[in-house]
Amino acid sequence: MSTRRVLIVDDEPLIRWSLVERLRTEGHDLIEAATAAEALDRAEQGVDLVLLDYRLPDEDGLVVLKRLRDLDPDTLVIMLTAHTNVDTVVLAMKAGAFDYLTKPFDLDDVALRVARALETTRLRRELRTLRDTLARPFGLGSVMGESESMQRVKTLVRKVASSPGSTVLITGETGTGKDLIAKVIHYSSGRAARPFLNITCSALPEALLETELFGHERGAFTDARQQKRGLLEQADEGTVFLDEIAEMAPTLQAKLLRFLEEKAFRRVGGSGDVRVDVRVIAATNRDLEEHVRTGRFRDDLYYRLNVLRVEVPPLRARESDVAVLAQHFIQAFSREFKRPVSGLTEAAAAALKAYGWPGNVRELRNVIERAVLLCDHDRLEPSDFETLPIARSRAGSGHGGFGLPAGGVNLEEVERSLIAQALERTGGNQTRAAVLLGLHRDQIRYRIEKFGLKESREPAMPRPAD
Ligand SMILES: Nc1ncnc2c1ncn2[C@@H]1O[C@H](COP(=O)(O)OP(=O)(O)OP(=O)(O)O)[C@@H](O)[C@H]1O
Numbered sequence: 001m002s003t004r005r006v007l008i009v010d011d012e013p014l015i016r017w018s019l020v021e022r023l024r025t026e027g028h029d030l031i032e033a034a035t036a037a038e039a040l041d042r043a044e045q046g047v048d049l050v051l052l053d054y055r056l057p058d059e060d061g062l063v064v065l066k067r068l069r070d071l072d073p074d075t076l077v078i079m080l081t082a083h084t085n086v087d088t089v090v091l092a093m094k095a096g097a098f099d100y101l102t103k104p105f106d107l108d109d110v111a112l113r114v115a116r117a118l119e120t121t122r123l124r125r126e127l128r129t130l131r132d133t134l135a136r137p138f139g140l141g142s143v144m145g146e147s148e149s150m151q152r153v154k155t156l157v158r159k160v161a162s163s164p165g166s167t168v169l170i171t172g173e174t175g176t177g178k179d180l181i182a183k184v185i186h187y188s189s190g191r192a193a194r195p196f197l198n199i200t201c202s203a204l205p206e207a208l209l210e211t212e213l214f215g216h217e218r219g220a221f222t223d224a225r226q227q228k229r230g231l232l233e234q235a236d237e238g239t240v241f242l243d244e245i246a247e248m249a250p251t252l253q254a255k256l257l258r259f260l261e262e263k264a265f266r267r268v269g270g271s272g273d274v275r276v277d278v279r280v281i282a283a284t285n286r287d288l289e290e291h292v293r294t295g296r297f298r299d300d301l302y303y304r305l306n307v308l309r310v311e312v313p314p315l316r317a318r319e320s321d322v323a324v325l326a327q328h329f330i331q332a333f334s335r336e337f338k339r340p341v342s343g344l345t346e347a348a349a350a351a352l353k354a355y356g357w358p359g360n361v362r363e364l365r366n367v368i369e370r371a372v373l374l375c376d377h378d379r380l381e382p383s384d385f386e387t388l389p390i391a392r393s394r395a396g397s398g399h400g401g402f403g404l405p406a407g408g409v410n411l412e413e414v415e416r417s418l419i420a421q422a423l424e425r426t427g428g429n430q431t432r433a434a435v436l437l438g439l440h441r442d443q444i445r446y447r448i449e450k451f452g453l454k455e456s457r458e459p460a461m462p463r464p465a466d
């Protein structure tokens with residue numbers, strides 16, 4: 001641990017001297033102040049901990065404490081009081097003091113408490129750095145797109161993020177960025193330092209989803225050996241993201257509605273209410289209105305969720321964003337794969353723009369990922385999207401471009417030949433060959449073994465690093 005700077009504020013030189021002497025042996029960097037004015041002056045230069053006398057000649061110790069906390073909320077303060085005056089101690093702790101010491105001091109006790117406070121400061125700072133790092137990818141700036149409709153979405157997201165607790169409904173087709181927007185709302189809000197927990201409602205059977213969300217009491221059912229806190233409790237003061245909300249079972253819809261209205265719920269098997277402060281963000285790529293009309297989704301829950309709604313437009317409705325997003329993904333993947341691809345040719349940009357993108361931004365992202373991985377020139381060309389849905393959509397065969405010959409084929413033969421060709425084209429690089437064929441690396445390895453393609457190549461062709 002690097003040297004920690006401790007500021008000792010007391011108007012009595014003898015007290016300062018004894019503290020400095022003792023704490024110096026702990027290896028701390030010690031500075032002194034005899035008045036409030038001096039203390040604030042020193043603190044401005046940056047300190048890790050302040051030992052602050054309650055009674056100072058020019059200012060009340062509590063006032064100095066508040067100023068110090070305003071200056072840097074991470075700086076901890078230990079109050080020094082003349083005797084055990086309970087009122088004084090209570091006031092100091094309420095004003096944000098970390099600890100207190102009463103005179104006359106037991107110097108070993110002082111050293112111990114100083115060490116503890118410094119460790120707390122270190123951990124707090126570390127945590128803050130960690131949180132900043134985690135939150136950075138989900139700032140508003142991470143939502144790409146300058147089209148009018150995306151600008152409207154971003155303005156709305158900014159407003160929603162600054163409203164502390166309101167429930168949000170995000171709708172839009174698959175791959176339009178609903179997950180991303182939910183995270184951006186959380187990490188741009190006052191809740192950013194608290195958990196963001198998500199759950200996909202369609203991924204779990206009803207009973208499991210219920211205990212995941214609301215938790216259960218001990219003995220609530222056979223396997224419930226202990227009490228379990230649900231996501232809502234774990235995310236207290238944070239956000240819970242309920243993905244694919246349209247798929248939530250009716251009984252759970254009722255429980256969720258109660259929670260949204262009363263901010264209270266019961267654990268499964270519980271009899272008392274649990275209160276938490278959680279923002280709920282729900283998302284769906286379904287037509288929720290249609291679900292309401294057909295009775296699959298409760299209308300009262302729908303109205304409760306629909307107060308603040310972010311509708312993410314499909315990519316085909318914001319053509320101008322295609323190039324912006326493509327460029328963004330090219331940069332990201334060229335960095336990740338260390339490939340020197342810098343952009344798109346005009347023809348490639350036009351081809352991407354013309355495509356309908358049924359899978360929206362996710363599909364575009366995948367298309368760019370493949371192209372960057374496989375291309376060996378500076379700018380992506382239409383031919384880099386050859387095997388992709390763009391080419392197929394133009395061919396319009398609906399069969400991915402392969403016609404079955406009248407006499408039929410030997411499927412294994414075709415497979416073997418395609419794998420051999422892919423390896424040929426990528427100079428034996430299995431990762432890139434797998435991408436060409438839409439296979440996972442393990443899948444291509446398995447087939448290479450199966451068809452005995454490995455032995456014949458490897459001695460002749462050393463493989464470039466994957
Ligand atoms: N505007 C955008 N800017 C940058 N990246 C985006 C944008 N929109 C989506 N993405 C990226 O596209 C991918 C798909 O987005 P996301 O998972 O948020 O979609 P979704 O709407 O939740 O889809 P689904 O309905 O299938 O759950 C993610 O990798 C996401 O980061």
Ligand SMILES: [Mg+2]
Pocket residue numbers: 178179243
């Ligand atoms: Mg999603």
